[in-house]
Amino acid sequence: xxxxxxxxxxxxWKNKTITLQLKIKIMKTLVWTVMTYGAEGWTIKKxxxxxxxxAEMWFYRRLLRISWRERRxxxxxxxxxxxxxKFLNYIKKRKLTFFGHTCRSKCTLMKNILQGRMEGKxxxxxxxxxxxxxxxxxxxxxxxxxxxxxxxxxxERDVWRQMxxxxxxxxxxxxxxxx
Numbered sequence: 001x002x003x004x005x006x007x008x009x010x011x012x013w014k015n016k017t018i019t020l021q022l023k024i025k026i027m028k029t030l031v032w033t034v035m036t037y038g039a040e041g042w043t044i045k046k047x048x049x050x051x052x053x054x055a056e057m058w059f060y061r062r063l064l065r066i067s068w069r070e071r072r073x074x075x076x077x078x079x080x081x082x083x084x085x086k087f088l089n090y091i092k093k094r095k096l097t098f099f100g101h102t103c104r105s106k107c108t109l110m111k112n113i114l115q116g117r118m119e120g121k122x123x124x125x126x127x128x129x130x131x132x133x134x135x136x137x138x139x140x141x142x143x144x145x146x147x148x149x150x151x152x153x154x155x156e157r158d159v160w161r162q163m164x165x166x167x168x169x170x171x172x173x174x175x176x177x178x179x
Contacts, residue, residue, distance in 0.1 A: 001034050001035075002031050002034040002035035003055075005030060005031050006027070006058075006063075007062070009027075009030065012026060013062065020081065031059060032090065035055065035087075036094065041135075043138060044091070044092075044095075052088050053085065056085060056086075056087035057077065060081060064077065064081070089168045092142055092167065092168055093168045096142065096164040096168075100157070100164070103154045104157065144167075
């Protein structure tokens with residue numbers, strides 16, 4: 001759907017009177033919001049990270065109207081736009097802020113589901129890998145904290161907000177080194 005939205009805006013990308021910076025803002029407003037719908041619930045693994053990076057670069061190439069046949073490097077495109085890779089960090093920030101919000105909320109059902117505590121006995125055999133394990137692994141790896149530390153920090157909104165900012169900034173530095 002996001003690619004369709006990007007293709008629908010081809011008249012804006014072709015317009016030479018619109019500045020490049022305004023085109024980037026339009027893309028982030030109209031395309032990234034479609035792409036990240038429901039991103040708070042995604043479990044992001046390495047394969048999904050690569051797809052997210054690929055989608056971001058596809059958007060930038062479409063914005064500049066650069067064909068893949070031109071064999072331009074991703075770095076040259078980012079330099080031309082005077083941009084860094086930000087899309088994955090945008091998703092990480094949304095996930096972390098949503099997680100903090102839900103853990104602080106008074107809705108006990110939502111907190112129980114997110115924290116993986118449900119009443120009743122578990123079934124025999126090896127426990128299934130569930131959604132929460134993957135989701136929480138993302139949060140632990142991004143914040144570099146233990147489960148107990150995360151829940152202690154979440155209760156203080158300002159401290160959690162600062163932690164989210166630092167985690168996203170650290171991911172941005174690591175992502176630019178790897179790219």
